[in-house]
Amino acid sequence: MLSIAIVGATGAVGRECLALLDRGIVPVERVLPVGSPRSVGRDVGAEFGLDLPLDPLTTVEELAPDDLDVGLFCAGAEVSAREAERLTSAGVLVVDNSSAFRMRADVPLVVPQVNPHALARRPSGGIVANPNCSTIQLVRALHPLHELAGLESVVVATYQAASGGGLRGLAELAGDSAKLLSDPGTQSEPGGRFGQPLAFNLVPEVGLRDETGLTHEERKLVREPRKILGLPDLRVSATAVRVPVFHCHSEAVHIRLREPVTGEAVEKALANACDLRVYGRSAGSPYPMPRFVFGEAEDRVKVHVGRIRVEPEDPRAVAVWIVADNLWVGAALNALQIVELGVSYGWLG
Ligand SMILES: NC(=O)c1ccc[n+]([C@@H]2O[C@H](COP(=O)([O-])OP(=O)(O)OC[C@H]3O[C@@H](n4cnc5c(N)ncnc54)[C@H](OP(=O)(O)O)[C@@H]3O)[C@@H](O)[C@H]2O)c1
Known part of the structure; x- marks a missing residue:
C-alpha cells in the first residue's frame, strides 16, 4: 500500500x-x-x-x-x-x-x-x-511497427484538444464557442491559453516557436520518441495543431519502415500490442474519433489506431490515424x- x-x-x-x-x-x-x-x-x-x-x-x-x-x-x-x-x-x-x-x-x-x-x-x-501527451500515443503505435520492420522516419501532424491546455483551455473553448454561437459577429483577439482564439478555428502553433521555427510541442515530438524507443537517429518531422475539440488528441502519421510490409502484417502487429484498439482496413469499417474515444473508461485507457494504409507503390510506407485521451493515456x-x-x-x- x-x-x-x-x-x-x-x-x-x-x-x-x-x-x-x-x-x-x-x-x-x-x-x-x-x-x-x-x-x-x-x-x-x-x-x-x-x-x-x-x-x-x-x-x-x-x-x-x-x-x-x-x-x-x-x-x-x-x-x-x-x-x-x-x-x-x-x-x-x-x-x-x-x-x-x-x-x-x-x-x-x-x-x-x-x-x-x-x-x-x-x-x-x-x-x-x-x-508529452502527444508523444505517448505516438510511440505506443510506433513501437509494434518498429518491432515488425524497423523505423526509418516518421512524419506526424497532430490535432490537439483543448484539454491539453488544462482547465483554463477547456473553459476558454467553451466560453468562446458559446459567445460565437450567440453572436457570430463577436470579435476575438489573439491571446489567452492558446495564443489565438480556438473556437471554430485551427491554431498551428502549440507552444512557443524557437529560432529554428519549431514549436516546443514539435521539438518534444522529435526528441522524446528517440529517447523512449532507444533510436537516437530516428528522423521525426512534426506539425502540431490545436483544434477546437474538448478532449482527445488525434494524429495523422506517415511512417517509413526499413523492410517492406503488408497491410495484414501491420494490422496484426498493432492488434497484438497491449491496450491498443485497431480499426480494420476493410471498406466500411469504422475509424477512431475523439468524441467517441472520450466516453467509456474502456476506451479512455486505450490508444485507438485506424485508417491503416500501406502505400501500393511503396510497401515500406505506412500511414495511420491515432486517437487517444490525452488526460488518461497521455x-x-x-x-x-x-x-x-x-x-x-x-x-x-
Ligand atoms: N493537460 C494535458 O493533457 C497534459 C498532458 C500531459 C502532461 N501535462 C502536464 O501536466 C501538468 C498539469 O497540466 P494541467 O493540464 O492539469 O494544468 P491545469 O489544469 O492548469 O492544472 C494546474 C494545476 O497545478 C496547480 N498549481 C499551479 N501552481 C501551483 C503551485 N505554485 N503550487 C502547487 N500547485 C500549483 C493548480 O492548482 P490550483 O488549482 O490551486 O491553481 C492545478 O491543480 C503540466 O505540466 C502539463 O504540461 C498535461
Whole structure:
C-alpha cells in the first residue's frame, strides 16, 4: 500500500489521477492532494465525489516528505523544477508530468508498454519523467511497427484538444464557442491559453516557436520518441495543431519502415500490442474519433489506431490515424502505470 501526493490535484491532469486512484489502479493507504495557496480549504474528495483515504489539501511548500512513497507532479514545469528534488532527497519517488526533467540523462522517460525495462531498477536520481501527451500515443503505435520492420522516419501532424491546455483551455473553448454561437459577429483577439482564439478555428502553433521555427510541442515530438524507443537517429518531422475539440488528441502519421510490409502484417502487429484498439482496413469499417474515444473508461485507457494504409507503390510506407485521451493515456494513466511498474519490479512500496 502506497502513500501518494498528487501535486496539482485540482487541475485537469491531477483530478484524473485522483479519479484513477479512486478506481483502484494502484493500492493506496493515503493520498495527499496538493494545490496552490488558492486551493487551500477545498474539499477535493467531496468536490470530485471520491472515496479515497484523502488528507486535507496542502500547498507544495508545506508538503512533508515523511512516510511518502510517491510524489506525482502535475502542476507545471516551474513547480516541478523547484520542488521535486526536495522530495527525492528524502527518498520519495517523483513521477513528473511536466517537461522539466524529460531529456536529462539520469531521468528515465517511460511509457510502460514501450520501454518498461528503463524502470527495472529504481532510478538513481529518484525521478521518472512522463512523456508529452502527444508523444505517448505516438510511440505506443510506433513501437509494434518498429518491432515488425524497423523505423526509418516518421512524419506526424497532430490535432490537439483543448484539454491539453488544462482547465483554463477547456473553459476558454467553451466560453468562446458559446459567445460565437450567440453572436457570430463577436470579435476575438489573439491571446489567452492558446495564443489565438480556438473556437471554430485551427491554431498551428502549440507552444512557443524557437529560432529554428519549431514549436516546443514539435521539438518534444522529435526528441522524446528517440529517447523512449532507444533510436537516437530516428528522423521525426512534426506539425502540431490545436483544434477546437474538448478532449482527445488525434494524429495523422506517415511512417517509413526499413523492410517492406503488408497491410495484414501491420494490422496484426498493432492488434497484438497491449491496450491498443485497431480499426480494420476493410471498406466500411469504422475509424477512431475523439468524441467517441472520450466516453467509456474502456476506451479512455486505450490508444485507438485506424485508417491503416500501406502505400501500393511503396510497401515500406505506412500511414495511420491515432486517437487517444490525452488526460488518461497521455498523462494520468501513464504516470500511474509507471508507479504500478515500480511496484511490480519490487523496488517501490
Ligand atoms: N493537460 C494535458 O493533457 C497534459 C498532458 C500531459 C502532461 N501535462 C502536464 O501536466 C501538468 C498539469 O497540466 P494541467 O493540464 O492539469 O494544468 P491545469 O489544469 O492548469 O492544472 C494546474 C494545476 O497545478 C496547480 N498549481 C499551479 N501552481 C501551483 C503551485 N505554485 N503550487 C502547487 N500547485 C500549483 C493548480 O492548482 P490550483 O488549482 O490551486 O491553481 C492545478 O491543480 C503540466 O505540466 C502539463 O504540461 C498535461
